[in-house]
Amino acid sequence: NFISGVMIMVRKPMRIGDLIEVDDVSGRIEQITMRDTYVRKLSNELILMPNAKIYKNAVEIITDLAERRHQLIVGVAYGEDAARARDVIEEAVRSVKSINTNRGVEVYAREFNSSSIDFTVRWWAGSEERDMHRTRSDIVIAIKQALDDAGIEIPFPYRTLTFKGDVPIAGLGDTDTGSED
Incomplete structure (x- = not known):
């Protein structure tokens, strides 16, 4: 972690305030120390991410450009x-x-x-x-x-259901219309 921290600080790929995504964590960098990088998640939790994890994984720096x-x-x-x-x-x-x-x-x-x-x-x-x-x-x-x-339809998924036999419909009884004796 220490060597990774030194490498991150020397190369300066990220700045305080950058929005990053690494290993399914998205957040804003608050602090970079020799051992950890403090990342404030978008939902406001603070993550102390080991610098080795940042150095070894792909980091998407979302705000490196305007x-x-x-x-x-x-x-x-x-x-x-x-x-x-x-x-x-x-x-x-x-x-x-x-x-x-x-x-x-x-x-x-x-x-x-x-x-x-x-x-x-x-x-x-x-x-x-x-x-x-x-x-x-x-x-x-x-x-x-x-x-x-423009009258252009945005569709929703249509589903056609096929059943392998008769399907009883609830509430429909026998509809015998024969005459009474």
Whole structure:
């Protein structure tokens, strides 16, 4: 841990205040000592992470730059015009003020899913946690509204159930309509 701490301090890959993710722990760096790095989780718990763990594992430094690319998957119904849906989604994302339109908005048809044609939607915005959540929320709302306004369906999964025999339906008794003697 000590040598790992020295290496982390010399290389300075992270700064106090950086938002990081390592080994399924996400949080903000509060302090780096020779033995441990203090990481405040997003839910406000403090984690003392041994420097050896940080040095030996991949660390995602989320806030090393002011902006980062964000991504969302959006599905539209099979009966819809995919090219039109793509254009509506792209215009909706561009309308959100908190994104950086200079870096571009990308909307690509991704795959045929079980009940939808899925699109990958990418944009650039702030890397701080509140920026990420706020921008994503604004984009989801803008896409939903734009697709609704355009009459484009966002499907939900459909399931067809097949039973191997007669299935009794509760509450339905014998419906004998024969005449009385």
